[in-house]
Amino acid sequence: MSRGASSLVGIRDAVTARRASAEHLTAATLARATGLNDALNAFVEIHEEEAIRQARAADARAALGGKGTGASGRLAGVPLALKDNICVAWGRTTCASRMLEDYRSPYHATVVQRLLDAGAVIVGKTNLDQFGMGSSTEHSVFGPTRNPWDPTRTPGGSSGGSAAAVAARIVPAALGSDTGGSIRQPASHCGVVGLKPTYGRVSRYGLVAYASSLDQIGPLATNVRDCAEILSVIAGHDANDATSLRAPVEDFAAGIDAPIEGLTLGVPRQARSESNHPAVTGALAHAEEVFRAHGARVIEVDLPHAAHAIAAYYVIATAEASSNLARFDGVRYGRRAALGSGEGLGALYERSRAEGLGEEVKRRIMLGTFVLSSGYYDAYYLTAQRARRLIRNDYDRAFEQGCRALLMPASPGPAFTLGEKLADPMTMYLEDVYTVGVNLAGLPALTVPAGFAEIPAASGRGASRLPVGIQLIGPALSEGTLLRIGRQFERATAWHEQVPSLIAE
C-alpha cells in the first residue's frame, strides 16, 4: 500500500498543473480507504463511482486550464471525506444510526455543494457517534472506529471517522461537526488539525441537527494551511440557514504565514487542572515556551464559570436534541416499524423510535425532555441558559484584557482504550471539559498537535505513543488569527509531521 495522501495544497497544485491525474489519485485513495477499513472502520460508505466521476471532471477542467467551467479550482482533484451526518444527494446519510440506515437525502448540504464547486472529490462518508452524541465513536451502529496510532484505542468523537481517515493519510482533509468538541477532541486524539468555526460562519443547511444553537461544521486536516483552504471554500452566508452570518469571508490561507510577534495569548487558570494527564500538562507548558520564543506575550487569565460548562452543556444540548430528534417518528424519515393489526399511530411512533434510536441517544432525549418539562424548566433549562451567558462573558473579559487567543488543552488526556468509558456516561461527558465552553459561547477554536504521551506497556498490552493536542480559542470571527497562530506553532514544532506507524506499512 502507498504511504498515503500528500497535503491538500500539494494535490491541488499538482492536479491544476496537470502533473498528477485526479482520477489516478482518487483511485489510489479509494484503494487505501478500502484497504484500511477492516483495521480502522473509519468509513461507513465509500463512493467509488461518484468519486471517479468527480475526479474525471476535475481532470477535464484542468485540461481546459480551469477556464469557462464555473469552478474555482481551489480544491481541484482533492479527495475529501465527510462525516456521515452531512447530506449528499447520492448514497446514504445514516448518522451512524439504525433510524437512518437507509436514508437518502434529496439534496446536498451547502458545504458539499461548495466543495464540489471548488473541484473537490468526495470519496466517502465517515463514522461517528450516533447523531454526533458521544466522545469516542463507539456509539455507532457500524461499530467503533479505531485510532490509527493504536487500534486498541478510540479516535475520540464524535467525528472519529474523519479524524482517523486524516490521521491515516487516507484523505488530506475531511469535514466533521462540532457541537461540544467533536472536531477538536478527535483531532487531538489522532494527531491532526481540527477547526471549529464561529457559530454561523459555516452553513448548517444539510447537517442533520443535534443541538442547533451549538452545531458547527468544520475541517480536519494534516496541517493548518489545509484547514485554511477548506474554510475559505465552505465559509460564508447561506440563505438556507437563518443563523448563518453575513460577515465577509476572507482568504484564510493568504495571511497565514505572517509573524505573531507582539501578540498576547492567555492561558486560563482552569486549563492547568491537576487531573490533566502529565503529557497534556507538558504539551501546554511547551506550547507556552514556543509562543514566547516567537515573540508572543503569554499571560494568565481566569474563566471563573468554566466549572459549570459541562453541566450547562449537557442540559442545553440534550434539550435541543430532544426537540430536533422528535422528527424521527417513523412517518417522515428513516425507519418505520412494522405494526400488528389494530395498532395505531402511537405504536408506530413508539416502536420506530425504540428500534431506530441507540441507547445514548435515548438517554439524551429523556434527559432533554425532562429539563424542558414544566416544573423543571426553570431549575434546569433556564439556569443552564444563565450559566451559558456567564461563560460567554468570561471569554469576553479575557479578550478585553488584550488576548488575541486563549491556549487550552483540547482534552484532559490522550486517546483512551475502547470500552474504557462506555459503562459510565459521566466519565465520557468529562472528556469535553475543555471543549464545550467554546460552543456555548459560539467562538472559533483550532486544535493543533502539540506533543506525545508515551504510554508504557501494561499487563497484556503493548506500549503506545499517542498524540495530544492543544486548542487556540479566539473571539468571534477570528479564524484568520487562530490559523496564523496555529501555523506558526506547527512550523516551529513540526509535531504534525509525525505519522502513525501503520502508514509506513
Ligand code: GLN
Ligand atoms: N461529546 C459531546 C457530546 O456528546 C460533543 C459531541 C459533538 O460535538 N457532536 O455531546
